[in-house]
Amino acid sequence: MSDHYDVRGSGPVLLIIPGGAGHSMGLENATALLSERFTVVTYDPLGLAHGRLGEPVEEQRVEGWSDGAARVLDAVLPEGESAYVFGSSSGAVAALDLASRHPDRLRHVVAHEPPVVAVLPDAERQRSMFTEVRDAYRTQGAEAASVRMTAGMEERALTEEELNKTSDAAPQPPSPTDELATPMGVFLTRVLVPFTSYSPHLAALSAASPRLTVAVGIDSAGQLLHRTTTFLARRTGGVARPFPGGHLGLLTHPAEFAARLRETLVPVG
Template sequence: MTDLHYDVCGSGPVLLIIPGGAGHPMGLDGLTERLADRFTVVTYDPLGLAHGRLGLPVEEQRVEAWSEGARRVLDEVLPDGESAYVFGSSSAGIAALDLLARHPERLRHVVAHEPPVVEVLPDAARQRAMFVEVYDAYRTAGMQAAGARMAAGLEGRSPKTPVEGQPPAPGEELTSPMGVFLARVMRSFTAYVPDLTALRSSPLTLAAGRDSRGQLLHRTAALMAELTGGGFVEFPGGHIGAVQHPEEFATRLLETLLRTPGRTAR
């Protein structure tokens, strides 16, 4: 895919938002509307799922392709001589980390919320195997079974067995953003190894939801902050706090973006 898909609202410094999952910006209107009072909010849709491409063929996704697309979006919207703020959550948090590692000169401050960079963990092999099990559950028993296996893995619970359900029909995976994520995004993104050397001393803050304390992605974010020397900030809600608590989340994000990178707050 060569076309770029993004939406712009508001005015002020550029804030690039990369949605999580398969990159579909569903549920983020409340967040972007509140941020648009302070920023020119550019919401990037990497696969164009919200721009008429849902249901079309999607190849296995690469983190580098998402970050390169984000860089191209910045080329189009960023005034000469200026740098951008960036926010990415979940899989998009990984893309934001890659963008920062490759193009630090273009970025003013990056906030990566609960990126599943499990390769930095001491138990990386176990966590990587968990995501493979999520994929296998989706292929054999469908989306509900995959969601249950993922929830158990993120919360550190033993999964229920046996897995019940029906496998998705041919092509069904491409008809919903969650199906695209499970089939084309999740495995490659959770196998990504961040460039810790490039990220050290960069304008980076890692974030996790307060309701995620004790869970896998809270641990991952906290360890990434330690390994890179970045700040660590807790946000309202859990993994999808931006959707569930848009006003409080936007307030916290605004405070974090405008804070000097490297400070830690809870």
């Protein structure tokens, strides 16, 4: 089995597990800044950034990503050292599983807005919403899925304009080839439902080691993943730590986000 990852910088190991389908596109600015302090290891669980985009992909399992992340750490960690881990979105779900199932040699795990809706009192309704997003993509196409996802993340019903947009437009369902042609297609059809159906191991995540920080985007206030993250932090004995931007803060605010992550992992003084 071949695990795909990139390494840059020097210092203690910081493993990054990207969101979506695990493709690292757009992370270059943040990883460049982080590599001034850390050996940044960017994990690519499906190899999409390493020439495998378009190849067959089965429905993904969170445990598969975290087992792969553990193998990557085995390969890159110097003897006797432990690693920092950062994951965002679906990558944060994998980071939680890594912390609960492979805690050895992990120093501090930061999970940014993991969509672990199982912690919510209305978990079943939210899981159904994510299933509707996947099904909308497969039957109507990317725009219909995007409209449904936006409304779901903002915890509101579809507006009349959105309903008209999805009902008036001719369905453009992706072909099996289309589903695998882009990271977003892979995410919507192979990652979204299994990862949002994952139930975190709350007892294991409440343990003293490794340290867990649950991070939430400042601009996500009032949205589903802000609520989810806040519930998760509470249920693991912590408080959600605010980070710059929203769900995609690592992409939209790379300098501020990298500074906040660095300060979270290695506090000044």
